[in-house]
Amino acid sequence: MAEIRRIDPSWKIKKDLFKDLPHITSVLSWPRKYYQKRITKIGFVGKDTCLLDAACGSGIWSIAASYHNKEIRAIDATKKYLSVAKEINLKYQRKNLQLKLGKLENLPYPDEYFNYVICYNAWMYTYRQKSLQEMYRVLKPGGKIYLGSIAGLGYYLMLLFQGVKEGNRVLVLTALRAIRDRVYMTEKESRYLLGKQGFKILSLDSDALVGDSKIKVKPVFSAKFLGFWNIYEVLAEKI
Ligand SMILES: C[S@@+](CC[C@H](N)C(=O)[O-])C[C@H]1O[C@@H](n2cnc3c(N)ncnc32)[C@H](O)[C@@H]1O
Helix, strand or coil: CCCCCCCCHHHCCCCCCCCCCHHHHHHCCCCHHHHHHHHHHHCCCCCCCEEEEECCCCCHHHHHHCCCCCEEEEEECCHHHHHHHHHHHHHHCCCCEEEEECCHHHCCCCCCCEEEEEEECCHHHCCHHHHHHHHHHHEEEEEEEEEEEEECHHHHHHHHHHHHHHCCHHHHHHHHHHHHCCCCCCHHHHHHHHHHHCEEEEEEEECCCCCCCCCCCCCCCCCEECCEECEEEEEEEEC
């Protein structure tokens, strides 16, 4: 459950424009430079590189990546989120960024087109095997994928405990439904699907830890709750 915070001024967005979209307000509370630092940390940079932001949402990763790559394509299945990304890009006018409506399970891009794919806080909401297959298809051999903010069982257990503690029925029900519907992904499932698809896992760790250890970035989420992954992330290579 996203915490409502203040939108950072670096996004040039009117304060209350998206107040009905708490997830967006939450991700926009971090400055643009924060996402740029994270992109540098995972090494998704280059003069001639193409990057796909898969399930881009408000486009924060796309905008940040557009300062470090030649070409950015971004796709999302929800019109409302995509319109936020368009609104933000109206301010930034990043000419190397193309935003598109569409699904991860059927990506409208040619085979082996991208050097990098970012899929942040989204893989677990898709048909996991099919979307991974598509992200693999559009990556060049040796290309890399960053699957960020994967929610483990710990995340929903934490919400459940918080809901019980606060007497918040909505939070309790949300957590119970997510656990029942298996919205979370175990480390075992991620490793299995990535291996089966032909990816080599370079690193699997808690939020904001994969990539160059010399570049320090503040994690958004804590690592574990009651011994289960809360949020984790994976950096992998197409072999
Ligand atoms: C929690 S948001 C994350 C957005 C963005 N990556 C970020 O970090 O802010 C999840 C996004 O996944 C998108 N999404 C969910 N299922 C999808 C699918 N099958 N294909 C494309 N986008 C999808 C939603 O529309 C939403 O924008």
